[in-house]
Amino acid sequence: MERKLSQVPNDVKGSVTAMDCGESLIKRLHAFGFVPGTEVTCRYRSPDGGVAAVELRQTMIAMRTRDLENIRVRIL
Numbered sequence: 875m876e877r878k879l880s881q882v883p884n885d886v887k888g889s890v891t892a893m894d895c896g897e898s899l900i901k902r903l904h905a906f907g908f909v910p911g912t913e914v915t916c917r918y919r920s921p922d923g924g925v926a927a928v929e930l931r932q933t934m935i936a937m938r939t940r941d942l943e944n945i946r947v948r949i950l
């Protein structure tokens with residue numbers, strides 16, 4: 875089942891399948907390790923829903939929820 879990363883519940887693992895965003899954001903995501911096949915887990919979401927903590931490759935990254943809308947994952 876494929877979903878936007880912003881829709882995946884906390885502590886559920888997914889595998890990156892695609893990124894639908896501009897070139898500058900894709901370059902930043904690649905620098906963090908967001909490439910197809912990478913396992914990611916959303917660990918925390920702020921109370922207002924604007925920021926989330928995402929874990930990938932043993933690293934925790936804070937990201938805006940609107941950026942998570944552009945990342946598609948397959949639930950593992």
